[in-house]
Amino acid sequence: MKYGIVIFPTKEIQDEANSYRKRYDPHYALIPPHITLKESFEADDQLINDLIIELKHIANEMDPFTIHMNKVSTFAPITNTIYFKVEPRQELVDLYERMHAGKFPDNQEYAFVPHITIAQKLPDDEYSDVYSSLSMKKTQLEDQIDRFQLMYQLENGSWTVYETFVFGKEYV
């Protein structure tokens, strides 16, 4: 089965991201707005059970922290994805690194750039219009992070949460 690990920001930020995703992101209906910690990876039942124990340990060693998003950015020219850029935080890097080491498959393809996608897979001319308009908007979002979610992918491409890991609150 295909799994992934994400952080969902609070409702207000999800609503804000969805106001753009609705028009500009074909993945709008497949998953709520999120920060990806670990991209899609394959795991069988045995491996996922081992990883869940690891994820509980990781969650228990974390304290809640605040993230800030102060601008809209893009991955162009690699992909024309547009996103809320999450200001770097050591906690995010730690989470990411622990989920790509040890028993975890090391499926990192790009350097880790924490972000919330708000537009992707647009035709080139639409991309240019949308990016120049969004990048001029004032963005000042802040959120408190205290959990992450292990998800699996259905045949239709959508994602269902399998388990939530709350910082300092997991029973191992």
Add this chain to the structure above:
Amino acid sequence: MKYGIVIFPTKEIQDEANSYRKRYDPHYALIPPHITLKESFEADDQLINDLIIELKHIANEMDPFTIHMNKVSTFAPITNTIYFKVEPRQELVDLYERMHAGKFPDNQEYAFVPHITIAQKLPDDEYSDVYSSLSMKKTQLEDQIDRFQLMYQLENGSWTVYETFVFGKEYV
């Protein structure tokens, strides 16, 4: 904020339900296939934190159990919802009752009929066609239940998981 409590069946059953929902359920993109334990209810931060503690206690007192779905049924003439009927189990009734007692708002509108919706809000003539075709299909699904999920609703009507409660595995 609006919350709800559901069980997600395993991927195979979600895929099966989605093969119908894709065509026959306008809520297809809002939430994965699920068994509703508690319909949408309002809660502020204080209340939801209290309820989360309750939900951990409830989960810890449960053992995993098996559910069976042996037929497609309908709520007609009340609504023309078509669903996989989940055979009654005391564990489901217990979960439902505990989530409508004590500190939980008692928002039950109908008698509890555990089910997984596969079609709803169809025009009358389409409903009749779909129901007569689906009700003749052989249905024999079985699933192991070991968790439930607390969700909240976004402004666009879609649902995000806030927390998962695994039977016997919650730290209170």
